[in-house]
Amino acid sequence: MAVDLLLGLQWGDEGKGKIVDVLTSNYNIIARFQGGPNAGHTLEFDGIKHVLRTIPSGIFHKESINVIGNGVVIDPVVFVQELDGLDQFNLDYKSNLIISRKAHVILPTHRLLDAASETSKGKAKIGSTLKGIGPTYMDKTGRNGIRIGDLELNNWKDKYRALANKHQAMINFYNVDIQYDLKEMETEFFEAVERLKELQFIDSEEYLNQALKSGKPILAEGAQGSLLDIDFGTYPFVTSSNTTASGACTGLGVAPNKIGEVFGIFKAYTTRVGSGPFPTELFDQVGDDMARIGHEFGAVTGRPRRCGWLDLVALRYACQVNGVTQLNMMKGDVLSGFKTLKVCTAYKYKGEVIKHLPYNIEEENITPIYTEFEGWTEDLTKMTEASQLPKQLNDYIDFLEKELEIPITIVSVGPDRTQTINR
Ligand code: IMP
Numbered sequence: 001m002a003v004d005l006l007l008g009l010q011w012g013d014e015g016k017g018k019i020v021d022v023l024t025s026n027y028n029i030i031a032r033f034q035g036g037p038n039a040g041h042t043l044e045f046d047g048i049k050h051v052l053r054t055i056p057s058g059i060f061h062k063e064s065i066n067v068i069g070n071g072v073v074i075d076p077v078v079f080v081q082e083l084d085g086l087d088q089f090n091l092d093y094k095s096n097l098i099i100s101r102k103a104h105v106i107l108p109t110h111r112l113l114d115a116a117s118e119t120s121k122g123k124a125k126i127g128s129t130l131k132g133i134g135p136t137y138m139d140k141t142g143r144n145g146i147r148i149g150d151l152e153l154n155n156w157k158d159k160y161r162a163l164a165n166k167h168q169a170m171i172n173f174y175n176v177d178i179q180y181d182l183k184e185m186e187t188e189f190f191e192a193v194e195r196l197k198e199l200q201f202i203d204s205e206e207y208l209n210q211a212l213k214s215g216k217p218i219l220a221e222g223a224q225g226s227l228l229d230i231d232f233g234t235y236p237f238v239t240s241s242n243t244t245a246s247g248a249c250t251g252l253g254v255a256p257n258k259i260g261e262v263f264g265i266f267k268a269y270t271t272r273v274g275s276g277p278f279p280t281e282l283f284d285q286v287g288d289d290m291a292r293i294g295h296e297f298g299a300v301t302g303r304p305r306r307c308g309w310l311d312l313v314a315l316r317y318a319c320q321v322n323g324v325t326q327l328n329m330m331k332g333d334v335l336s337g338f339k340t341l342k343v344c345t346a347y348k349y350k351g352e353v354i355k356h357l358p359y360n361i362e363e364e365n366i367t368p369i370y371t372e373f374e375g376w377t378e379d380l381t382k383m384t385e386a387s388q389l390p391k392q393l394n395d396y397i398d399f400l401e402k403e404l405e406i407p408i409t410i411v412s413v414g415p416d417r418t419q420t421i422n423r
Helices: 016-026 076-089 106-122 133-141 148-152 156-174 184-197 204-213 245-252 286-292 311-324 391-404
Strands: 003-008 028-032 041-043 048-052 064-068 099-100 200-202 218-221 260-268 270-272 306-308 326-330 342-347 352-354 366-374 408-412 420-422
Touching: 003 016, 003 245, 016 041, 016 218, 016 260, 016 326, 016 408, 016 420, 028 106, 028 204, 048 420, 064 204, 064 286, 099 204, 106 133, 106 156, 106 184, 133 184, 156 184, 200 204, 200 245, 204 218, 218 245, 218 342, 245 260, 260 311, 286 306, 311 342, 311 391, 326 366, 326 391, 366 391
Parallel strands: 003 218, 003 260, 028 064, 028 218, 064 099, 099 200, 260 326, 326 408
Antiparallel strands: 041 048, 270 306, 342 352, 342 366, 408 420
């Protein structure tokens, strides 16, 4: 039995939540392995739209167990808000949602540090979601962090106080104007911790490996996207975890030889929130139309997403780093009605044509080289079979499969669970 992986191949927001939800019935366990409440996984079914932040997207399937792995960072305050949001669905999360003791806790002062750090960067800011992700991972690697397992100890508040005091000194050092009432934030935080403690904390690496031994299939759910990976993304405009396949091994404690299928999720075009390079970004009416038709606004921050053509150089790179075995193309329906579509197949880089992602993809170094495709006008959103897809879309898909040498097994034609075409 293997752990299958589901990962975003671009800058996040590819629609991973929807596909996890669609695939969940094939798995006993859904496990999140990195990131935190900077993620916003949107699911739609039965006319309901719901956004998850930290909780795995399998939560809506009553039979599945949802694991939050050691690689995740958890903000108790956001987490209990998420639990409250689930109340309307009558889910038994005390038994089917379990948390690794080795996951790290986001403290109120981590959020403040995020804000102080971003403010101090001025124009060079990363565009962080300000959820405290970076500072929490810094404390993890700095070996100062508080883990979920610590919350079971009687003296954890002493450790909390020492760390929060240190953070306050750091916030003062930044010398920027951010307004906050730490007392109030702490009251909310301590209350949330007590609620969080009603859930099961486990040694999740042991749990997952035993589950594999007893033949239970597991789906590991990534957050953000490959180009936001701390090592392989567009550094420094990245998040603070390994969003790529290797992050699933370290974020869950499963060995590389236990990984099975790797589902790579990408949009039929490209979007990005936050700052950083984006070679195929559009600044014209076409980009505005993509944003409007695709409802491209951040699920966590509500910020408008930057839009552009599909970038095969970046996608090929992401497929390689992740070892993608199957591709899922999202939001094909958004491209209906565009007269001409473009796909970037190579970059002109310092006078040369290259097909790999170089160290530096800043705008001034890169000119995308495009192949053009005829668009289609048909509305895809009611289609249910691959045979119904228009010829021009099939040409587009065939071209991508040939370039990437990986089959596109799912084409998503709308946000709802049912708007999913298997090929
Ligand atoms: P952070 O992880 O909140 O510090 O944000 C770092 C960068 O990653 C920023 O550009 C964010 O906009 C981006 N980012 C973080 N999480 C997501 C996500 O779930 N989707 C898309 N972008 C994200």
